[in-house]
Amino acid sequence: VGALVVLDTYQSAGTVPLSVRDLDVDFATGGSVKWLCGGPGAGYLYVAPRLHERLEPKVTGWMAHEAPFSFEAAPIHYAPGVARFLHGSPAIPALYAAESGYSIINEIGVERIRAKSIKQTTRLIELAEEAGFRVTSPMDCARRGGTITIADTNAAAITAELIRREYIVDYRPGAGVRVSPHFYTTDEELELVIREMKNIRDTRAYAAHEAAGAAF
Known part of the structure; x- marks a missing residue:
């Protein structure tokens, strides 16, 4: 054209x-x-x-x-x-x-980084779903990059509490919590962040941020 x-x-x-x-x-x-x-x-x-x-x-x-x-x-x-x-x-x-x-x-080397990224993002999806979260990123690794987006009704407030606890994550309206492991991220850190998200959700530790109106 x-x-x-x-x-x-x-x-x-x-x-x-x-x-x-x-x-x-x-x-x-x-x-x-x-x-x-x-x-x-x-x-x-x-x-x-x-x-x-x-x-x-x-x-x-x-x-x-x-x-x-x-x-x-x-x-x-x-x-x-x-x-x-x-x-x-x-x-x-x-x-x-x-x-x-x-x-x-x-x-x-980007090829090595990509191989590790696919492994870790696949594991993140498994951990998030096991914890009862809904993942909105593509399941097919060929159709996704290095970020996994996890949806929740209180995603903004959960993100704010994760940041307060010194977890480096991000939030996008209409999408959810964005977790982006890179070449320096350990497998243990994947488990830690999902465990912390589950704890924040189940104990309603996000409530203070919800009341204050978490903004990004």
């Missing part, structure tokens, strides 16, 4: 193997704060080489110039290749943090 394809890799890069070349996408974008362990403030953009000279950025900055330090007036002479899509001055501290995260992920 002539449409260009943009792949959002924010929820997959670092835990699901992917290749922009194999997928033959036109663009791919994402950031470092999630599975890539690179912290906030750094993002990335892939543009297929076939599009480098065909497209002109809608928003640009001085780093996209062919000679950025010459400070020439318009018209803009874009840098060759993907550099034409740069903006202003880069956030150097954020890039250093991102580079360290990427190095760790590359050292371990």
